[in-house]
Amino acid sequence: MLVACELILEELAKYLETFLIESNAHWLRLHFNRIYQKSFQNKNILKLQKWCNDILIKNPNKVFESEDFTSLQENALISLIERDDLQMEEVKIWNYIIKWGIAQNPGLSSNPEDWSDGNILALKSTLKNCLPLIRYFQMLGGDIYDHVKPYKKILEENLWDDLIKRYMTPDRPISSVVLPPRVILTQELPHRLTEPFSNVINEEHAAEIASWIDKKADTYSMTNNPYEFKLLLRGSKDGFTRDSFWDLCDNQKHLVIVIKVKDSDKILGGYNPVGWDKGFFDGYKICKELYFLIEKWCCTNFYFKSCKMYNRSDLLF
Structure with missing residues (x-):
């Protein structure tokens, strides 16, 4: 399929993509990590990217807590954090974004107090496509103070001012874009079996x-x-x-x-x-x-x- 995409055989690539999802989903799950990484190496494999993300938004720790999280491609990371239905607390998403951004800048200290102006600009540039996707105004005030404030210099000045204004004087208008809260999925998995699958465990x-x-x-x-x-x-x-x-x-x-x-x-x-x-x-x-x-x-x-x-x-x- 990747070869078909590289050769610009769009119809063949789309057919293979659909065939894998509809007829070989079990195989895709068995090789999920590799499929996920490969799918984001080509911008045209959109169905497979969505299929992977539909799984990950319900189980985001599979990506965010994986050993190779910091080597995740930017487009893959953005495709997750832009989803309204990503099942993760906003402050955790923020912390992972900071972790990923620091890892993209070798030698950058994890302590923002040690950063120079050049370090701040470098991290801000690295995260320029991620920062606008964070739902800052959906975080608790304590999370803003504990987790966002140490990195406020990578934010746009008006955004930090609006955050302070929102929590101190919530009735006053602000100029920053306020993204809606993420949708919390409450649907439970259906019962799979009509009889016990084991006589030993339940x-x-x-x-x-x-x-x-x-x-x-x-x-x-x-x-x-x-x-x-x-x-x-x-x-x-x-x-x-x-x-x-x-x-x-x-x-x-x-x-x-x-x-x-x-x-x-x-x-x-x-x-x-x-x-x-x-x-x-x-x-x-x-x-x-x-x-x-x-x-x-x-x-x-x-x-x-x-x-x-x-x-x-x-x-x-």
Whole structure:
């Protein structure tokens, strides 16, 4: 598709773009990070860019908290922060924009008190297309004071004056453009299954495991879990044998395995993002994997749940 765009084969590029979105969305999700980056390398792949952003506006941390956030292309960043439905607090968007801008200026201190006039002008120039997209007048006064004030010199003078005026004398007119507040999406994900997908874990467990996988500080609820858990193998039905595992799980990526310990309430499990490969050294690979333990115990007739998470690096599995 990128080749078609470079050769100005617009009709072919549009066809491939539509085909991928409508017929291969699962493949796009599996390779999301790469697809997202590549789509913004060509200004003509608009449908794919929108498809990616429609996912990211609901889960913005996938971009803003990623390790390579500061290497994000400017057009990709702008396409997100200009969206009215970006699900992130405005002050957080501001902080990420500042972080991105500083990273584009090697050697620039993270402390604005150390900046020279040249440093201020450089950052202002870097962020000239981003700053007008921030909803300053939708921030709380405390956020303006704590997070925006230290960088007020990169703002237009009339904007800072209008911010002060708005919070001190809200009835007075201002000259700055006041962007509307972002739309908060409240729609919950539909219930996916009519019967339990597992005899070992429930929807609540699945949401918590998904939170660990995404390294979220706040746990997903059962209604906003972005992942669908599909049953591949059930030992009681498919057998607890090596052959049944390889027949049903070979080369399956993003695999969660859970095992209930006999005669106890303990559930052991692990998450494998890259998948087992039967043909690769008898299934062994090197990767980072997430292990977890879910344990229940009874106390004064009430049940409590204890969930522990373990991160293991460079493990053989």
